[in-house]
Amino acid sequence: MARVVVTGPATLKIHVTLQDAVEMVSEAARDVQRYAHDIVTIYEKMPLFDFVNFCFYAYDSARLFERQLGVDPRNYASFSLDAPDAFFYALYGGMAGLYERAKAALEPQSSRTQDA
Numbered sequence: 001m002a003r004v005v006v007t008g009p010a011t012l013k014i015h016v017t018l019q020d021a022v023e024m025v026s027e028a029a030r031d032v033q034r035y036a037h038d039i040v041t042i043y044e045k046m047p048l049f050d051f052v053n054f055c056f057y058a059y060d061s062a063r064l065f066e067r068q069l070g071v072d073p074r075n076y077a078s079f080s081l082d083a084p085d086a087f088f089y090a091l092y093g094g095m096a097g098l099y100e101r102a103k104a105a106l107e108p109q110s111s112r113t114q115d116a
Helices: 018-030 032-049 063-069 085-106 109-115
Strands: 003-008 011-015 078-082
Touching: 018 032, 018 063, 018 085, 032 063, 032 085
Parallel strands: 011 078
Antiparallel strands: 003 011
């Protein structure tokens, strides 16, 4: 699990590892429907941030990330993320594997029934 350190009254430092990315992918795979927005957003937007500069909050795609933390960073004025590049690349690869299922889960119900 990610390590979260309160560094000031309104500041967090978040440390994640490759294992955290693996756990995030596993959690997303267990409940693609629940995390569909995060999966699709991470997969589509991460390349725009050169992968390793991705911000989960830029596109409201932090639900899966916050599950790893056990704390809501939005309750703090600022936070920083200490993560190896491997964290981002592994996370992206996992989201790529779940992308088609997640995208289908986001389709409006009416378009799914029309295709059937």
